[in-house]
Amino acid sequence: MSEASLEGFRADLRAWLEENCPPQMRDGLMTEEGICWGGKDWVFTSAAQRDWLERCAAKGYTVPTWPVEYGGAGLSRDQEKIFHQEMARINARSPLQSFGIWMLGPALLHFGTHEQKLHYLPPIARGEVRWCQGYSEPGAGSDLANVQTKGEDRGDYWLVNGQKIWTSYADKADWIFALVRTDREAPKHKGISFLLIDMAQDGVETRPIKMISGISPFCETFFTDATVPKDQIVGEVNRGWDVAKYLLTHEREMISGGAAGLTGTGRALGAVLSETMEELDATLRADAMRCEIDTLAIGLTLERYKDQAEAGQGAGDASAMLKYMGTELNKRRHELLMTAGGSDALEWDGPLGNRAGDWLRTKANSIEGGTSEVMLSIVSRRVLGLPG
Amino acid sequence: MAKLVMTEEETMLADMARGFLDGAAPVSAFRALRDAGQTHDADLWKEMAGMGWAGVLVPEEAGGSDMGQAAANIIAQEMGKTLAVSPFLSSAVIAATALRQVGDARAMQALGRIASGEATYALAVDEGIKFDPEATEMEAVADGNGFRLTGQKRFVVDGALADRLLVLARTANGLTLFDIPADRGGIARQATQMIDARDAARISFADVQATGEDVLGTVDSAMDVLKPALAAGQAALAAELSGLSAGAFGMTVGYLKERKQFGIEIGRFQALQHRAAHLWCEIEVTASAILNAGRMLDSDPEHAELAVSLAKARATDTAKLAVIEGVQMHGGIGMTDAYDMGFYMKRARVGAEWLGDYAYHAERVAALRGF
Numbered sequence: 198m199s200e201a202s203l204e205g206f207r208a209d210l211r212a213w214l215e216e217n218c219p220p221q222m223r224d225g226l227m228t229e230e231g232i233c234w235g236g237k238d239w240v241f242t243s244a245a246q247r248d249w250l251e252r253c254a255a256k257g258y259t260v261p262t263w264p265v266e267y268g269g270a271g272l273s274r275d276q277e278k279i280f281h282q283e284m285a286r287i288n289a290r291s292p293l294q295s296f297g298i299w300m301l302g303p304a305l306l307h308f309g310t311h312e313q314k315l316h317y318l319p320p321i322a323r324g325e326v327r328w329c330q331g332y333s334e335p336g337a338g339s340d341l342a343n344v345q346t347k348g349e350d351r352g353d354y355w356l357v358n359g360q361k362i363w364t365s366y367a368d369k370a371d372w373i374f375a376l377v378r379t380d381r382e383a384p385k386h387k388g389i390s391f392l393l394i395d396m397a398q399d400g401v402e403t404r405p406i407k408m409i410s411g412i413s414p415f416c417e418t419f420f421t422d423a424t425v426p427k428d429q430i431v432g433e434v435n436r437g438w439d440v441a442k443y444l445l446t447h448e449r450e451m452i453s454g455g456a457a458g459l460t461g462t463g464r465a466l467g468a469v470l471s472e473t474m475e476e477l478d479a480t481l482r483a484d485a486m487r488c489e490i491d492t493l494a495i496g497l498t499l500e501r502y503k504d505q506a507e508a509g510q511g512a513g514d515a516s517a518m519l520k521y522m523g524t525e526l527n528k529r530r531h532e533l534l535m536t537a538g539g540s541d542a543l544e545w546d547g548p549l550g551n552r553a554g555d556w557l558r559t560k561a562n563s564i565e566g567g568t569s570e571v572m573l574s575i576v577s578r579r580v581l582g583l584p585g
Numbered sequence: 586m587a588k589l590v591m592t593e594e595e596t597m598l599a600d601m602a603r604g605f606l607d608g609a610a611p612v613s614a615f616r617a618l619r620d621a622g623q624t625h626d627a628d629l630w631k632e633m634a635g636m637g638w639a640g641v642l643v644p645e646e647a648g649g650s651d652m653g654q655a656a657a658n659i660i661a662q663e664m665g666k667t668l669a670v671s672p673f674l675s676s677a678v679i680a681a682t683a684l685r686q687v688g689d690a691r692a693m694q695a696l697g698r699i700a701s702g703e704a705t706y707a708l709a710v711d712e713g714i715k716f717d718p719e720a721t722e723m724e725a726v727a728d729g730n731g732f733r734l735t736g737q738k739r740f741v742v743d744g745a746l747a748d749r750l751l752v753l754a755r756t757a758n759g760l761t762l763f764d765i766p767a768d769r770g771g772i773a774r775q776a777t778q779m780i781d782a783r784d785a786a787r788i789s790f791a792d793v794q795a796t797g798e799d800v801l802g803t804v805d806s807a808m809d810v811l812k813p814a815l816a817a818g819q820a821a822l823a824a825e826l827s828g829l830s831a832g833a834f835g836m837t838v839g840y841l842k843e844r845k846q847f848g849i850e851i852g853r854f855q856a857l858q859h860r861a862a863h864l865w866c867e868i869e870v871t872a873s874a875i876l877n878a879g880r881m882l883d884s885d886p887e888h889a890e891l892a893v894s895l896a897k898a899r900a901t902d903t904a905k906l907a908v909i910e911g912v913q914m915h916g917g918i919g920m921t922d923a924y925d926m927g928f929y930m931k932r933a934r935v936g937a938e939w940l941g942d943y944a945y946h947a948e949r950v951a952a953l954r955g956f
């Protein structure tokens with residue numbers, strides 16, 4: 198697309214945002230209170246939040262790069278960059294976030310049939326159906342391919358039994374995409390299927406688990422004779438590991454981007470720290486400079502990889518690198534925020550709101566979606582070719 | 586929009602440069618030079634000039650190839666991989682960029698001599714142990730129509746052998762940049778024995794005569810000319826350091842696959858795998874900052890300062906990690922002079938200091954980011 202038409206796109210978008218983004222949605226709030234997750238039972242925190250979601254969804258702006266027929270706006274990479282710039286310019290909240298957008302969507306776009314895409318994607322884009330991720334089990338964490346939840350072939354449906362754990366927002370979700378062992382004889386990577394399971398049935402139960410940050414965002418999820426119609430499988434039977442891995446690359450990129458504070462308003466760390474500590478001491482300032490440098494460089498790396506992907510220069514294992522670097526950086530960042538907050542940061546819901554909770558939550562960044570150690574092992578094997 | 590991805594031409598340039606350097610300037614050539622006590626390979630520089638490298642930032646009308654900063658960075662990066670010795674940064678990048686800011690007939694002639702490889706330059710800025718051009722004390726006292734320069738410069742990279750010097754000195758109302766021949770009366774050059782075995786000098790100036798003709802740009806306004814030149818040099822040096830990191834890293838990963846202890850390749854030990862993988866991640870992230878600096882200098886030089894300091898800071902740090910890990914993962918052999926890793930370590934250290942160390946560039950990033 199020419200520079201001129203890109204600038205035309207920017208002008209139109211800017212005008213549209215000016216008219217349609219409610220003032221209350223221009224605070225860039227990315228904390229739990231600010232996020233709209235959508236779903237059947239979603240309770241909007243304000244009329245503005247609802248309006249903002251509906252207006253964006255009507256334009257395809259909740260999933261700007263998805264094809265129009267599946268609920269997106271079909272934006273090119275250049276347009277997408279402009280979209281994020283313009284959203285950041287007015288400090289707009291993201292209208293909708295969800296595991297459907299970050300994880301299942303990309304997997305369906307790649308592996309799903311046309312019918313599946315038409316059926317599942319638009320409700321994700323409109324925020325009508327909320328998904329959760331049923332990968333981990335008590336015995337299958339880093340060794341994810343060891344999943345034991347089993348799916349028996351009952352002719353026109355699968356009968357699913359087993360337990361998942363650490364399932365984020367399972368208690369709030371409508372559907373779950375799950376890794377289920379459908380062949381117990383095959384080698385462990387070759388007997389897994391990727392199933393889409395409706396959680397509104399008696400055979401699916403969830404039990405929240407409380408985290409160190411005080412909230413209960415994840416659950417144990419139990420399947421007891423849950424039934425899954427045969428067309429609710431993504432990819433081929435027993436080939437779910439391919440889908441699972443592909444999805445993980447998207448999840449990891451999302452975690453690294455979000456974690457690095459790069460999808461937020463892009464404010465300089467020094468300015469944020471100075472809000473609570475007018476004069477940064479020398480040690481904190483030095484740490485903050487280093488953190489800022491790394492943040493900018495990792496942000497550029499995210500851009501570079503997107504540009505490379507668009508140019509067809511695939512960097513397949515890049516997501517492991519980004520996930521590792523982005524999440525470790527985010528942990529550093531929140532340590533600095535705590536330091537700059539001093540004793541004010543030590544109170545639950547104190548003068549600095551949920552700063553301590555946010556800090557504690559970041560410790561999961563380098564665990565969820567594959568631990569830092571697992572990321573380094575992936576780089577070591579696939580990129581460096583070191584013997585396994 | 587400028588993309589953070591190598592164009593086809595850039596990839597070709599990199600391949601071509603790598604091919605040439607692997608043949609004409611492998612690390613073994615550097616070793617031979619060092620063993621012979623030399624700091625410059627005149628034939629190699631002539632060949633580089635023949636390929637258009639000396640004129641990479643020289644306009645075509647002055648006989649250059651005018652390929653731009655991103656291309657200069659690619660060349661520097663490839664040179665870093667094999668530790669190729671040349672006056673590329675001092676002459677083709679820094680001096681050429683300075684002269685280009687002026688662009689008058691005299692400057693164009695000088696640019697032509699750089700492009701052809703006839704003239705080499707060195708930048709004489711540092712006076713203290715750290716890079717700090719604004720703190721320059723050396724004086725250029727007005728004398729009739731000209732000036733007399735008196736003072737000391739040190740860590741003048743490529744300064745012992747350069748044909749000409751760009752000298753920063755204090756004049757009545759600011760700083761002024763002079764472009765003078767290195768053999769002018771009153772100049773005494775003392776080559777320093779550098780850890781990286783390359784050319785550098787301490788230079789003293791005693792009543793050195795300079796005319797108005799010798800002033801590059803405008804009197805009292807050195808920074809108009811020097812700032813872009815420094816930015817170009819810092820970006821290219823960062824690129825060299827990122828190439829150096831990749832070179833040291835390549836050796837290290839190769840060694841992990843080959844050296845056996847306890848009956849297996851040491852690359853099977855997860856403790857080493859994870860350290861190597863971490864280093865690769867750092868190298869990748871730094872590569873983005875380098876690419877971005879080249880893009881910014883080519884498309885929007887007025888606003889490239891942040892990109893340049895980001896690149897130099899990251900490259901400095903990454904190179905340090907690459908050589909420290911490089912020596913450690915090689916064990917005893919990494920400490921020997923007969924092995925090449927030490928060369929990488931020593932060059933990384935010099936590159937870290939030259940044109941501003943990590944702290945200098947971190948402060949600039951912080952200032953530009955408002956803290």
Ligand SMILES: Cc1cc2nc3c(=O)[nH]c(=O)nc-3n(C[C@H](O)[C@H](O)[C@H](O)COP(=O)(O)OP(=O)(O)OC[C@H]3O[C@@H](n4cnc5c(N)ncnc54)[C@H](O)[C@@H]3O)c2cc1C
Pocket residue numbers: 329330331332333334337338339340362363364365366415561564565566567568569570571574
């Ligand atoms: C906040 C949060 C949200 C989550 N949300 C979800 C979700 O929605 N859905 C879902 O399916 N899962 C979710 N998870 C689970 C997450 O993916 C797992 O916790 C993760 O994969 C690690 O597994 P584990 O907890 O069993 O740790 P383990 O695998 O037992 O790891 C323990 C330690 O051993 C290390 N280790 C393990 N294997 C190796 C090895 N081969 N080499 C070196 N070190 C190793 C690990 O790096 C780690 O440090 C979530 C986790 C968290 C913390």
